[in-house]
Amino acid sequence: MATWTEERIRVRYGETDMMGHAYYANYLYWLEQARGAWCRDRGFTYKQLEEAGYKLPVVETWIRYKGEIKYDDLVTVRVRLGETKRSAIKFEYEIVAPGGDRVLTEAYTWHVFVGGEMKAAPLTGEFKEMLARDPADWAQAE
Amino acid sequence: MATWTEERIRVRYGETDMMGHAYYANYLYWLEQARGAWCRDRGFTYKQLEEAGYKLPVVETWIRYKGEIKYDDLVTVRVRLGETKRSAIKFEYEIVAPGGDRVLTEAYTWHVFVGGEMKAAPLTGEFKEMLARDPADWAQAE
Amino acid sequence: MATWTEERIRVRYGETDMMGHAYYANYLYWLEQARGAWCRDRGFTYKQLEEAGYKLPVVETWIRYKGEIKYDDLVTVRVRLGETKRSAIKFEYEIVAPGGDRVLTEAYTWHVFVGGEMKAAPLTGEFKEMLARDPADWAQAE
């Protein structure tokens, strides 16, 4: 099974709306931050990936909002690699309340792997290797 | 068939990211703006709905990002009522390029109907009537 | 005196916070949208300016929040050119309530004029001419 990476996020005041909860769009910022932590856990940063000429633009997102998330809540976003296809990868997410036993949100995002000119490309062997890394073998990237 | 409401949106500079496209979270702001226009087309505003003690918090979103959307693009967000359940409703969306013939984004959002204490409640008869309105019969709400 | 350009903006739900007002950061999106309208009023778009190799990154902002702005409010953002320096320009703003007689917000932003490599450059003659245009002489840019 793919290993989860966990990223703790404190909800900002500006991420709430007048209903008193975190606004539904802001979850996608948190998922992005968790993907960044996922890369770091495997010894590289998403920034380095872009500097090497690759990008992972999103092509599909799905979110199930199950429990309330409010200002100043310190939630944990769990992310792991789901499926990989020839030129696309899927990340799966859970947002859990402090303590970790209650899942507040479920989500996934699909990303295509593109080279310099925003065209989908097959995952390179090097990138496949990076995806398959075990965090236990890697120091977290700076 | 449910009638589409169309809302034109000009992409803001701050809605882009360093990849040069609109950031994936910002689409959810546009869908919200389109839902607001959808209500107006039927003679009420979402604000009035909340003032009357009802809310429509989101419980699920799905977005398929198909074509590029960039700064200053003037896109059209089309929204219509999809399914309705006992205490939930679904909106369906398409974002189309100028001209209207090319679908850049497909999406849906599910919302529960809640009363004053954030508990799901059956759709009231009055609200069902509002959902079923034909825009042709209604002046757009101020 | 410099001519005001006016841009009407409907406050989004996601722009509010749990205090029930528009969150203070979102005003800067509205000012940006108003600058875009200011350019259009003078026959060009900010996008065209960037495509021509110029940028106007912000170096200073000031905002005075005087009156409440809430969800679904339809405010008018007024913007005009303030001072110009050798390689910098200032925009001045007022956000007014519907009717136009009550100023809810005052603001200014300073921008430097930069060429291709993000270095400040003297305003070119062509750009000075664009800044000085009278909207009455120009069709709004597409």
Add this chain to the structure above:
Amino acid sequence: MATWTEERIRVRYGETDMMGHAYYANYLYWLEQARGAWCRDRGFTYKQLEEAGYKLPVVETWIRYKGEIKYDDLVTVRVRLGETKRSAIKFEYEIVAPGGDRVLTEAYTWHVFVGGEMKAAPLTGEFKEMLARDPADWAQAE
């Protein structure tokens, strides 16, 4: 002199814009997060303040953008109490690059102290005491 509180912030991808820097509005989210840390350093949270019936809505902001801040940068936001008036307080900020020797941003924000009905009120003695706390005497609030 007032004691600085420091809060480290990793710049999100969604906080950048197509110019490749952090978009100018997002700095205000970081200042808010730093104010939250400032409260924690003094043994309370801003959330608790609101729960006790007080709010600190912003009335003025000023930001001087001096150095570039980009995606994935790990900046430090320093915040301290500036002036206090009868019913208003000022926070002062610096955003510094890793290492802490280079100031990328200077800013201040003014806030009014309001009671339950969004009317300005004199700072209470209890709140004055909280503002004057020395972080060394307080465990950080949860």
